[in-house]
Amino acid sequence: MSASTAVSPRVGHGAVPQAGPTAGGNLTAAVLAAACGAGVLLTLLRDEILPARYSYDELKIQQIAQGYGGFAEDRSFHLVGTLYRLLGLADSPALAGVLGVLAFFAVVLLAGRGWLTRPVRVLDVAVVTGALLLGSLYLGHFSKDVFVLPVVALAVSRLRGMRGELLLVAAMVGYGVGFRSYWLLVAALYVAARCALALRPRLSTLVVGSLVALGVLAVAFHVLYGWRLDHFRTAVNVGRLDGVDAATMITPAFGLGGVAGGWLDVVVVLVSFVVPVLLAAKGGALYLAASAYLAVMWWTVAARSARGLRAPRRDERVVRVLALLVAFTLVQSMFEPDYGSYLRHLAPLLPAVVFLVVNRATAQPASPGAARLAESGRSR
Numbered sequence: 001m002s003a004s005t006a007v008s009p010r011v012g013h014g015a016v017p018q019a020g021p022t023a024g025g026n027l028t029a030a031v032l033a034a035a036c037g038a039g040v041l042l043t044l045l046r047d048e049i050l051p052a053r054y055s056y057d058e059l060k061i062q063q064i065a066q067g068y069g070g071f072a073e074d075r076s077f078h079l080v081g082t083l084y085r086l087l088g089l090a091d092s093p094a095l096a097g098v099l100g101v102l103a104f105f106a107v108v109l110l111a112g113r114g115w116l117t118r119p120v121r122v123l124d125v126a127v128v129t130g131a132l133l134l135g136s137l138y139l140g141h142f143s144k145d146v147f148v149l150p151v152v153a154l155a156v157s158r159l160r161g162m163r164g165e166l167l168l169v170a171a172m173v174g175y176g177v178g179f180r181s182y183w184l185l186v187a188a189l190y191v192a193a194r195c196a197l198a199l200r201p202r203l204s205t206l207v208v209g210s211l212v213a214l215g216v217l218a219v220a221f222h223v224l225y226g227w228r229l230d231h232f233r234t235a236v237n238v239g240r241l242d243g244v245d246a247a248t249m250i251t252p253a254f255g256l257g258g259v260a261g262g263w264l265d266v267v268v269v270l271v272s273f274v275v276p277v278l279l280a281a282k283g284g285a286l287y288l289a290a291s292a293y294l295a296v297m298w299w300t301v302a303a304r305s306a307r308g309l310r311a312p313r314r315d316e317r318v319v320r321v322l323a324l325l326v327a328f329t330l331v332q333s334m335f336e337p338d339y340g341s342y343l344r345h346l347a348p349l350l351p352a353v354v355f356l357v358v359n360r361a362t363a364q365p366a367s368p369g370a371a372r373l374a375e376s377g378r379s380r
Contacts, residue, residue, distance in 0.1 A: 039136030228262030
């Protein structure tokens with residue numbers, strides 16, 4: 001082995017060994033390209049791989065796109081179906097799926113731009129690869145969730161200052177009005193998270209603030225409507241106890257009455273999203289794999305976000321993306337009826353995860369050995 005290709009034994013801390021300044025990046029690019037190819041293949045073979053229950057919403061959207069007049073009560077489904085019809089995709093589910101996945105890949109690319117020009121770590125590659133595959137699984141078909149991607153693209157874009165904030169909040173509100181009304185609550189919680197982080201940019205601020213925000217919402221739900229905080233989840237699940245969708249249903253952990261009981265059950269669900277033991281307990285290869293990925297993903301997001309918030313020259317986009325991810329997850333903890341829905345609705349937010357994991361401001365500095373090796377490669 002020549003001196004120019006020798007790998008220093010001191011390269012470590014999770015970094016991919018580099019034979020030169022771009023060797024790790026080239027290897028990672030090949031891995032990610034393979035993941036993208038697998039994602040497209042997964043999209044094309046989706047109906048053969050997954051159970052029929054994964055296609056319920058897809059079939060409803062396609063029927064509406066083809067002109068079926070039913071489902072009058074589902075205004076958002078009608079809007080999505082109309083958009084697919086206007087795009088000329090009503091009779092082309094495979095093409096609609098591939099285009100959705102390619103749009104997802106494009107936002108991931110936007111979120112991770114410049115990443116492969118820096119030292120690459122195995123953990124980063126694992127998180128990004130998992131995001132590509134999970135996104136392909138849940139966005140490769142007729143879907144409402146594909147239309148969340150413009151919101152995420154704005155969050156990870158280079159837009160800064162008040163203009164960027166207003167555009168992002170407007171996009172959230174627009175999606176909430178047209179597609180899913182709970183995104184209006186996501187927008188409100190996002191603004192609250194941004195304000196909290198402006199006062200004290202620490203991860204602990206978000207942890208405490210999340211518990212307080214859920215408490216305030218629990219009181220508001222009770223005073224205004226007489227509901228528990230998880231009212232909407234319970235209402236959806238009442239008719240599903242014996243259905244095919246009951247396998248991953250989220251049920252109250254304690255079932256205590258009153259404001260405190262609803263708050264406590266939602267907090268348990270929130271924790272189960274981040275520490276997915278309950279999802280793993282549901283069994284099945286898909287959910288076991290998803291649980292392992294989510295555990296690694298959330299741990300990495302927390303570690304990198306904490307580093308980004310402490311940075312002397314903090315990138316405000318890190319704060320923006322983190323606030324969006326936290327606001328969305330809080331609303332999920334209140335509304336999601338099952339863990340399958342949690343994964344599906346999380347899928348379009350995965351580019352935000354990629355951004356927080358690979359952003360220059362959040363990335364762990366390379367080890368001294370890796371830095372010297374890269375410098376040596378550049379000098380040659």
